[in-house]
Amino acid sequence: MVWQIDPLKCIQCGNCATRCVLTPSAVKCVHAFAVCGHCRLCFGYFQPETTHLHEGAENQLCPSGALMRRFIEEPYYQYTIDEPLCFGCGKCVKGCTTFGNGSLFLQVRHDRCVNCNECAIARSCPADAFVRRPASQPYILKEMPTA
């Protein structure tokens, strides 16, 4: 059994970044590319007040510069997470979930997680979003809605 976050319950409270027994946290933002709108104005990428949509650090929501984007074609961008930089604060997730498609979400990364018998984040998660999963299905990924 391994720990995982149910992305539908997570409220991006910020505890994931601070409560993990590891520093940086084993929780990272992940991207369900198939659900992403590939928007030029990404609600997870830019600060809410930003008017100039360029990649300057002062415009970015991510405090560690972990969310990166790559131009695909006008007006679309691909957003990826530099996992070693991400510390799971969920700021981008909040932006994306509140205003966008919700394709960015937090997951326990099992290449890092040491699988504590009692996950220290689970214990402090205000939304009760942590669940135990069989090790053969360790992720709860968002998928393309079947319309």
Place this chain on the structure above:
Amino acid sequence: MRPSTPHRLLAWATAAAAMAQHAFGEMRFPQPDFESGYTPPATPSPPPRAWAWETLDVAALGLALLLAAWLVLRRRSRTGVILLTAACLAYFGFYRKGCVCPIGSLQNVALGLIDPNFAVPVTVVAFFAMPLLAALLFGRVFCAGVCPLGAIQDLVAVHPIQIPSPLSEALGALRHVYLVGSILLASLGAGFFICRYDPFVAFFRLDGKLPMLLFGAGLLLVGVFVARPYCRFLCPYGVLLGWLSRLSWHHASVTPAQCIQCRLCERSCPFDAIRFPAPPPSRASLERGRRAFLFLLVLLPVLIGAGAWLGFASSPALGGLHHTVALSRQILMEGAVPGTPSTQASDAFRASGRAVAALHEEAAAIGHRFAVGSALAGAFLALLFGLKLLALTRRPGRADYETDRALCLSCARCFRFCPVRPGGEVPPEFLTPEKQTHGR
């Protein structure tokens, strides 16, 4: 149709105004039709490290237990035990980071027994059961050189001092409280407190929160002089191991053959686990013991009743450690006392739109289970205490120096002090009449 930037700004504004709850599966911005042939990649999902290791860990645990039993019972080699201790500390401690360990696994098993929805993997059951089985066969060989928590303490215990037996026994009673308390809290879903307050796991991970690091460092510092304080005064699993070790098929003994009462081992055990020879009790003291025994036997139900009542009385406090109960109390408090600051959890609860009545109902049900569970736990602790008192009234005589099977960690330290050779021959200097009378 492709939404362009102004549309999105508009969407942002309206969404911000409405703070709409995002329903999963809803696409505010549909996936574009890419003209450049781009297809979105899959979400990277690295497999758990833990998975493949679990079976190997069980095998390593079994092997280490057998090796420990062989080193202690056959080879009687302290050096071998030290090497095994170091190896297990390196593997189970620093390499595998100490999770899940047999000590913590008792909570998984307890919760699994009470809550049918909580799956306990076979490997965790194996971790729980194998050291217990080993204790039933060979004594606490798990503690001797396999347990990483014991190992880290054992290696720092360089200058052990003897502490008075009554103090050691009184502190040792803490383990029972910890055992019963953690089983209660784990099985009723309040959390795994043994893991939460594991003092050494932060060292194994070389990462952790400051209070736990300080607690662990403090224990290690104390442990230089008072050997293995966690094992002797806190470890809940050690209680179970001790119970089974009492019945063990083979158990480590100070002497390889026949004790000659030379007294050399008297101060060799840093854990106060060697029992000294005692003359058989006199007729008068036997009579006194019998009367005390009967008196305590009559008192036992009273004691158990008091324990149950104490447990019941502390159940509101214990129940408060369950997050559902805590949340329900917080919500009630916020309603009753205006101006109570809300918590992350109460905000999250309100935002989730769940019914308050259902929450209170669930909390009440949990509170009820805590009332029953705490009373049972209190009664059980009182029973243990009563049995201990009863045992104190019967002190049988003992001819030789013997290990206390419940407390002996089979560390093999005392073996070195015994001059008797494995074949039973005694070095000549210990055969002088003077020495023999000295040892009675």
